[in-house]
Amino acid sequence: MDLKERRQINTVKRHPWEMSRAQVIADLLKLNPEREYRILDIGCGDLFLEEYLLERYALLQFYCIDIAYSEEEVTVLNQKNKRIRVYNNFADVADEVRQMDIVLLLDVVEHIERERDFLEELISRPFFTKQTEILITVPAFQCLYTSHDHFLGHYRRYSLKEIRRLVQQADLKLLTSGYFYMSLLIPRMLKKGKENLVGKGRDTTGLVEWKGGAGWTSFLKKVLTFDYRTGKFFKAMGLSLPGLSTYVLCRKKSVS
Numbered sequence: 001m002d003l004k005e006r007r008q009i010n011t012v013k014r015h016p017w018e019m020s021r022a023q024v025i026a027d028l029l030k031l032n033p034e035r036e037y038r039i040l041d042i043g044c045g046d047l048f049l050e051e052y053l054l055e056r057y058a059l060l061q062f063y064c065i066d067i068a069y070s071e072e073e074v075t076v077l078n079q080k081n082k083r084i085r086v087y088n089n090f091a092d093v094a095d096e097v098r099q100m101d102i103v104l105l106l107d108v109v110e111h112i113e114r115e116r117d118f119l120e121e122l123i124s125r126p127f128f129t130k131q132t133e134i135l136i137t138v139p140a141f142q143c144l145y146t147s148h149d150h151f152l153g154h155y156r157r158y159s160l161k162e163i164r165r166l167v168q169q170a171d172l173k174l175l176t177s178g179y180f181y182m183s184l185l186i187p188r189m190l191k192k193g194k195e196n197l198v199g200k201g202r203d204t205t206g207l208v209e210w211k212g213g214a215g216w217t218s219f220l221k222k223v224l225t226f227d228y229r230t231g232k233f234f235k236a237m238g239l240s241l242p243g244l245s246t247y248v249l250c251r252k253k254s255v256s
Contacts, residue, residue: 013211013212013217014048014217015217016212016217016218016219016220016221016223016224017181017184017224018048019217019221020221020224020225020228021224021245022048022049022052022053023225023228024180024225024228025049025053025104025106025135025137026052026053026056027228027232028135028247028249029102029135031053031057031060033056033057033058033059034059035059036059036060036061037057037059037060037061037101037102038061038063038097038099038100038101038102039060039061039062039063039100039101039102039103039104040062040063040064040065040093040097040100040102040103040104040127041062041063041064041065041104041106042065042090042103042104042105042108042122043065043066043105043106043107043108043111044062044064044065044066044086044104045066047064047077047084047086049104049106050062050064050084051084054081054083054084060083061083061085062083062084062085063085063087063093063096063097063100064084064085064086064087065086065087065088065089065090065093066086066088067088067089068088069086069087069088070088071088073086073088074086074087074088094125094126094127097127098126098127099126099127099129099131099132100127100128100129100132101131101132101133102132102133102134102135103122103128103132103133103134103135104134104135105134105135105136105137106135106136106137107137107138107139107245108136109136109138109158109163109166110138110139110149110154110155110156110157110158111152111153111154111155112155113155115155115166116166116169116170119166119167119170119172120170120171122134123170123171123172123252128252129252130251130252131251132251132252133175133249133250133251134172134249134250134251135247135248135249136163136167136247136248136249136250137245137246137247138157138158138163138245138246138247139154139157139158139244139245139246140157140158140159140160140179140242140243140244140245140246141157141158141159141242141244142156142157142158142159143192144157144185144188144189144192144244145157145192146188146191146192146195147195148191158246159246160177160178160179160240160246163177163246163248164177164248167248167250171252171253172250172251172252172253173250173251173252173253174248174249174250175249175250175251176248176249177246177247177248177249178231178232178235178240178243178246178247179231179240179241179242179243179244179245179246179247180227180228180231180232180243180244180245180246180247181224181227181228181243181244181245182227182230182231182241182242182243182244183223183224183227184224184227184243184244185242185243185244188244227243231243
């Protein structure tokens, strides 16, 4: 969960989208449970993903950056779990770690005005080697930009073609890419249509307002996970289905 959303509430009731997306990320990374990984998560939010993955892959070491954390929060969080190191600036983690195995940019790039410059600067860092993989997820389709995006500070949404072009321009080699969550397209289209007719709604998102019970939450999480697996099946058959999110998994093309 984005920290801007997390701070609106005192207690967290996880949205099924958030829970299912953690499963999607785990599947895309294809982690070996017997191998150690150093993972840099830029724009980590409230660390839900890290906690989820560590329950399943005990040898992961996370380095998590979010500029929204205060110094006090960084101090407190770094005392909780030695497998999750937290920072609120890039310089500290860059000085501490020599090489990263995986870099995560999960719903981050859309927040950056000059995203190509950001990616080029990131992959020029010494810890980003020719073996480092980077997973990027972004919201899909600019035509579906709504008040939700505005509230979260998004500059844009991306088609799969656009995010592929961005990473290739940044000297990254594309390993795999695709969409996920086709079932969420219609609700977003309806929201966009409503905003076009009656104007924008309140500045909030469904993540902080989720009030579903355990049974309903579990059911919707399974629906979303089935949605992802369906898209994955058709992708393996050579057919790319659209979805509300898109992803690219890349490596560096060359090493300076």
